[in-house]
Amino acid sequence: MISNPPRWPNGARCAVAITFDVDSEACLHGWKPEIAHRRVSTLSWLGYDQVAVPRILGAYRHLGIKQTFFVPAWCMEHRPRLVESMLDDGHEVALHGYIHELTHEHPTRAAEEYWLGKSLDTMERITGRRAAGWRGPLYGFTEHTADLLIEAGFEYDSTLMGDDVPYFLHGAKGDLVEIPIDTAYDDWAQYVENFDFEFFTTIQSPDRAMEVIRAEYEAAHKYGGLFVPVWHPWVSGRPARFERITRLIEDILEAGDVWVTTVEDISRYIRALTDAGEYQPRVDHVPYLTTPVAEGLAAVRGQTDGSEGS
Numbered sequence: 001m002i003s004n005p006p007r008w009p010n011g012a013r014c015a016v017a018i019t020f021d022v023d024s025e026a027c028l029h030g031w032k033p034e035i036a037h038r039r040v041s042t043l044s045w046l047g048y049d050q051v052a053v054p055r056i057l058g059a060y061r062h063l064g065i066k067q068t069f070f071v072p073a074w075c076m077e078h079r080p081r082l083v084e085s086m087l088d089d090g091h092e093v094a095l096h097g098y099i100h101e102l103t104h105e106h107p108t109r110a111a112e113e114y115w116l117g118k119s120l121d122t123m124e125r126i127t128g129r130r131a132a133g134w135r136g137p138l139y140g141f142t143e144h145t146a147d148l149l150i151e152a153g154f155e156y157d158s159t160l161m162g163d164d165v166p167y168f169l170h171g172a173k174g175d176l177v178e179i180p181i182d183t184a185y186d187d188w189a190q191y192v193e194n195f196d197f198e199f200f201t202t203i204q205s206p207d208r209a210m211e212v213i214r215a216e217y218e219a220a221h222k223y224g225g226l227f228v229p230v231w232h233p234w235v236s237g238r239p240a241r242f243e244r245i246t247r248l249i250e251d252i253l254e255a256g257d258v259w260v261t262t263v264e265d266i267s268r269y270i271r272a273l274t275d276a277g278e279y280q281p282r283v284d285h286v287p288y289l290t291t292p293v294a295e296g297l298a299a300v301r302g303q304t305d306g307s308e309g310s
């Protein structure tokens with residue numbers, strides 16, 4: 001089924017890295033900056049991260065695993081103790097923008113570079129560390145992102161969805177390991193309904209949601225792939241949902257043949273295996289494109305958009 005699975009360490013059948021994106025209130029401030037400060041109910045919903053993260057850390061301690069948290073640097077600035085508690089327990093903290101600003105909405109390369117630099121500087125100031133990994137808020141990734149990440153010294157990105165196993169992004173400035181994800185195991189699709197985000201779904205029962213997510217893990221396990229769920233503490237850290245998540249992690253650990261680790265560890269392992277000539281990962285050359293493919297259509301749309309306000 002998977003044409004090019006890597007040889008995972010110690011004969012493991014697949015690799016699992018659970019990722020929580022700890023967006024907190026930054027999610028609304030970065031996405032809807034003009035209204036966020038007046039939407040207290042949604043801010044409190046996002047701020048539930050303060051309750052959920054300690055719960056998640058407690059479960060990880062109990063289960064004896066180290067995992068990855070993607071955190072906007074603004075959240076590190078505003079809740080330094082929360083990030084400290086992740087690092088104190090030996091987890092990986094990677095970057096997820098400065099204030100969850102949408103990468104694909106930056107008007108220029110310079111603007112994207114500015115916000116990336118701001119997130120890196122802030123993280124270093126607060127934690128004394130430099131992130132090895134990046135995940136673009138709302139899956140934002142432009143024609144400039146790979147080169148900017150490589151220039152800034154990142155080892156991996158985990159925003160894109162182009163394969164079942166790690167692959168490489170090759171750009172003008174060098175290369176980057178891509179740890180791919182998929183919306184099939186993003187918890188927004190299962191649970192999020194919110195008027196301020198204008199995001200509506202039919203909220204699923206935790207059992208139904210985990211049926212969808214677990215199927216992805218089972219296929220990764222069967223075919224030698226990778227399972228990197230994209231979860232959010234304020235969404236999946238609620239009691240009923242997190243109880244099902246704990247059950248899934250217990251089952252994964254009980255299988256005894258799964259490499260459960262951080263995204264950083266997987267990225268470094270793939271890089272080392274590749275450098276040693278023991279694995280030939282797929283390479284995606286980036287950027288894919290720098291101008292619209294349907295150029296004529298884009299021009300017509302531009303004219304239409306421009307005339308709407310007149």
Ligand SMILES: [Zn+2]
Pocket residue numbers: 021023027096100137138
């Ligand atoms: Zn996010």
